[in-house]
Amino acid sequence: MSGSDVNINIHHVTRVEGHGNIVVDVKNGELKEIKLEIVESPRFFEAMVVGRRFSEAVHITSRICGICAVSHTNASIKSVEDALGIKPTWQTETLRRILAAAEVIDSHALHAFFLAAPDFVRLPSVIPLIGKSPEIVKIAVNMKKLSHDICDVIAGRHTHPISMAVDGFTNLVSEEQMHDLQAKIKQTLENDVPKAVEFFSKLKIPWFERRTDYVCLTHPGEYAFYDGTIKSSETGEYRHRDYKLKIAERVVDHSTAKHTYGPVKPYMVGALSRFNNNYDQLTPQAKEAAGELKLTPQNHNPYYITLAQLVEIVHCLEWSAGLIEELLSRGIKDEREERPPISGWSVNLPDVKKSWGVGVTEAPRGLLIHEYRIDDNGLIDSANCITPTAQNLANIESDMRKLVPEIIREPKDEIELLLEMLVRAYDPCISCSAHILKVNFVE
Amino acid sequence: MKSYLVSKGDFLELIDGMIENGKEVVAPVKQENQANFKRIKSTKDILWSGPQTVISPKGFVFPQEEELIEYEVEDGIWVGSKVEAKSTVLLGIHPCDINGIALLDKVFAEKNLDENYLKKRESATIIGVECLTPCSPESFCYRKGSVLPWDGFDLFLTDVGDDFFVEVGSEAGKTLISGISRKTIQSDAKKLKKIREKRDNLFAKKQRKLKPKLEELPKLLKENYDSPIWDERGAKCFGCGSCNMVCPTCYCFDVRDCVEINLKKGSRSRFWDGCMLTDFTRIASGEIFREERGARLRHRTNRKDFYLFEKWGRTFCTGCGRCGKACLTKIVDPLDIENELYGRKGRR
Amino acid sequence: MTVYKPEIAKIKKVEQLTKTERLFDIELLSGKSLDHQPGQFVEVYVFGVGEAPISISSEPSKQPTFQLCVRAVGNVTNALHNKRAGEKIGIRGPYGKGFEYEYFIGKDILFIAGGLGLAPLRSFIRAVLNSRGDYGKVYILYGARRPQELLFRDELKEWEARKDVEYHATVDVGDETWQGNVGVITTLFPDIRFDPRKTQAIIIGPPVMYRFVINELKNRRVPDENIWISLERKMKCGVGKCGHCQINNVYVCQEGPVFNYKQIKSLPEAI
Amino acid sequence: MEKPKVAFFEFTCCEGCQLTVLSLGDKLLDLFESVDVVNFREASSYRGQDYEIAFIEGSISTSKDIDRIREIRKKAKICVALGSCAHIAGVNAIKNFHNQLEVKKRVYGEKAWAFDSILAQPIDAVIKVDYVIPGCPIDKKEFLCVAASISNGVRPFIPEYSVCVECKMKGNVCVYHKPNPIVCMGPITRAGCGAACPSVGNACEGCRGLVSDPNLEAYEGVLEEHGISADDKMRFYRMYNGLVGGVK
């Protein structure tokens, strides 16, 4: 029906991290305005780390986000190590990879089961879902518990990991603990994964397509989460230190989160980008799950992000089981005496020269970049941090711009639901994105 | 009691066999640059000498947190006392800690029997080991007459080369080694005596001296009740309680309830507490009976070497030195305090 | 059954005495009598909340019921105030040393109670009044902050009316209804005459009260061994283990709460 | 017995404390069964306005926050500060010690003026807070105990003693005593976390706030002894305890 007016204002989108509003204004059938307002209070992390010693940034920037704290920690540490020219040991990096995998499992399980799934069965939250599909909720609880167990053992806890430090860990895991974790992971793969895949394969996913630029890390040896070079499906690969040539941040009026643009246009990061770009490197069981979910590479429907997350859960389970296997076969060593981890408040810190570094990693929601400049006293004199949700915001708005005309004939609450579901599909971590750091570097 | 000789190999084999059969064996193992008591998988893990454990083994008979009662309140009320004890071997326990446990034995068996402690204690087999070198610069067990156990062990081992010289402290201990032991003869006793003489000399040389006589400590502390030393040292005290937690003879506890979120089930547990902590004596009206940290330090010291010493006829500080190490502001060490009091007094 | 397990008891009756104090009639489900001495206390357990030491307010008896007078000040005591007749609580005890009343037989007794101190003292007062003939002269001095805060008002009237008891009360702050003495408890002393050597003075009240009252008694030449007090300390176990109630070398829950002044005079931490 | 009605709200923070609640595992299901969660934006679209207990996460850091939290206080019988940000302003307060305009400019450049931001404050700077669950993030076990106590009508137990107590109970080697020592705020920080950080070899950074009577003078003596400069010391305090009285 052309000529209609639609006015949508969804205040504080629920079941996402942080505060965001969706505003749609259609006058006489013509789209006047569409935006995703980010109203989260700004937090100024980039400014907060200025004047801090390089080793202290980790525990501050971890507090950017409660859900992807491991990823922020990894990015922060990697940025410092990049600046200082430190190459951590294989054991350290393997443990970090396992933690990254655990975080993906936790975050995706939270999103797919607790936050997104209720939409598909038209429930307001996971609480009534407990009564309706107790088994599914239980699976999510198990998966979350598993990933928390992994993080507890390796890093002390999941939200704001403790023992991860520059060049190592301040604690030492035992082989017994790792054996236990491995057994639990295998159980989950065996018992929970098939049921979860079956549940999601039956959900009806809204149909909508918009091809965009898919951006993520890529690594020759693995489906990249922890490390790699940045890959754009449209413009190719580039080194982490060159990110600024490709990504531009822009402050927009309606958002306390800055928007980012690729060299040409908005782009997407996160599970679907990784899936599209790195499909070949998924583990066998993950590929199998993708098959069952009818998810094939070069998928352009953002509502499918949730399914790509499920595939990644399976991948991360299998991947981390493999990593633990390798860790155990090499034997776990106490490396702390020889290579003392540089924790924030170490009494003896190494001398540092003026330097800069960039740390990139894949958070559950996509590419995460930390960049620090360190002065001659070892103090940080500027920082930049680009979170995945910030990178997705412009892309979400582009999706909405294409979607609204397609569904304009639907009843208003259906439009609202589809828009909310679209935003939720990106699993935006708004608390994260509002902590965006500096635009201009002090050059 | 009698003494025996057991070859080290036989003894370790015996223990490993017990572990294999599922017996819980706890012993000191290395933990970074110190040590701790842990359940071991093999006697290879045991740290026979070397750095001292951070805390004493008292937690195995008097746990950090222990449920005393549990209850349910669904249609009617049900309360049950909870006494858990699992048969455990505490192996490689140093004399200072054996003596610590021996003191706790007295306290918990006094008048109102504390079955939670006593049952755990009965289920524990204590196999001590003699220290032939001081375990830390802070320890002063020799000065407290605590280089040998007073009581409270089942077996006590001394390394005499290829064998352990084993003193038997209980029937259970005797039975344990009955298959592998042989009676000692005079030359063995002589050998032991020599080793101990050497040990005494070494400890006398290495450990800090206690200037007042051991048996005069109660009197010294009594006379110095109002000494300024308490406030001087108290000014530097955090009231952090580390000194209480690490001590083998501190046994004060708090009791708290914990209910499940559904409010139907709950339990009441005890937790280690310490007289150095601010709220230790605070009552509902807000009054704190030992408000000054100096007064708390005095109370702690007096408990060790005055009140309980007088009451039980034995020092309640076995000289393990843990509190002196744990205290970051270096004020709590009883030997230090007593020497300072002694120096200020009389010999002025 | 360990020393830490409470016996289940039932609240039979609850009576509001003042704004903050309630009197509970309690009966052990086992039907046994508590068999206590005046001055002893029990550990009262409110399920899911915790325990508090509370003095037994009723006189010793062979009956299964006893009374506790409780002021609501914190978690346990507030929770107790929320309980109604018929509800169940836990009881451990009786604990501590109370007054051995054989010792007091034939002697003159001067009871001095401040505020909530009357709760434990009442147990002894009632025991004495029940066999009044066994004792010499009996004096009761009682002080509260305000008239509304006086406990057991009906009983106070009885005591006042009795010829064989010399009863005096005072409040710190009076009001229009109050016709008695106004002032702290020591202001009652000039009114009474007693023979210091024959009189046993028994004081229970807030910690601050002890020093002044003992001073007054000393002025009247009451020997130390004729003075008795009951001390309050934080308690967690009631059985001489947890360490909280220790005053120098003395565990209040074991050697107290009732002490002879001579015994604790030498304890710097006592008063 | 009627189930208590519970709501969760967040102000400036990382929402890690609410996530900790969502990560309670089996206990989460018990919680949902035992209380009536009427408002939990992070987990539910339902937004009930009728609640008794409000768990409030995050600091006050914009002028709009002030009005919003006052509204919450009006509706709730009991307000609980959830986590460091609400309790002591958490890491948010780090920015308080920078030049405020500079801070905004660093992040938002020329458009800095458009962003509403005031000094970060703990919520008790604006409303009366009944109870606090300290920590960054909160401890799961402690949250459950406190939640149970509150629904039981009991003042929850939050330790008054220091982190050293729990650290020692665990038998940890003190980080000051390690071959590569780390300075630790344990002796003056309120316990309840089970000494989470020192137990995995790192420093206590004071996220639970200081004990009620911290001996700062003695503490600074220890820092000095370990060669910690005055600047280092201030940064250390200003991880979490920059706003605490007595810290100079």
Ligand SMILES: Cc1cc2nc3c(=O)[nH]c(=O)nc-3n(C[C@H](O)[C@H](O)[C@H](O)COP(=O)(O)OP(=O)(O)OC[C@H]3O[C@@H](n4cnc5c(N)ncnc54)[C@H](O)[C@@H]3O)c2cc1C
């Ligand atoms: C021997 C003795 C007799 C007592 N008799 C009475 C009485 O008859 N009536 C009465 O109303 N009160 C009496 N009290 C005081 C009463 O025990 C406290 O008011 C009560 O413990 C406060 O507990 P709560 O849980 O309500 O307060 P909270 O402040 O929540 O206290 C927590 C816990 O600390 C301990 N504690 C706190 N204050 C005290 C205290 N004053 N004494 C001992 N332990 C404390 C208790 O274990 C208590 O459960 C007596 C105390 C003692 C030692």
Ligand code: SF4
């Ligand atoms: S007081 Fe100190 S030295 Fe003595 S036994 Fe206790 S911890 Fe050891």
Ligand code: SF4
């Ligand atoms: S004496 Fe030392 S260890 Fe003991 S409480 Fe005081 S500061 Fe802590």
Ligand code: SF4
């Ligand atoms: S590591 Fe920290 S918390 Fe633990 S004992 Fe040492 S100072 Fe205390």
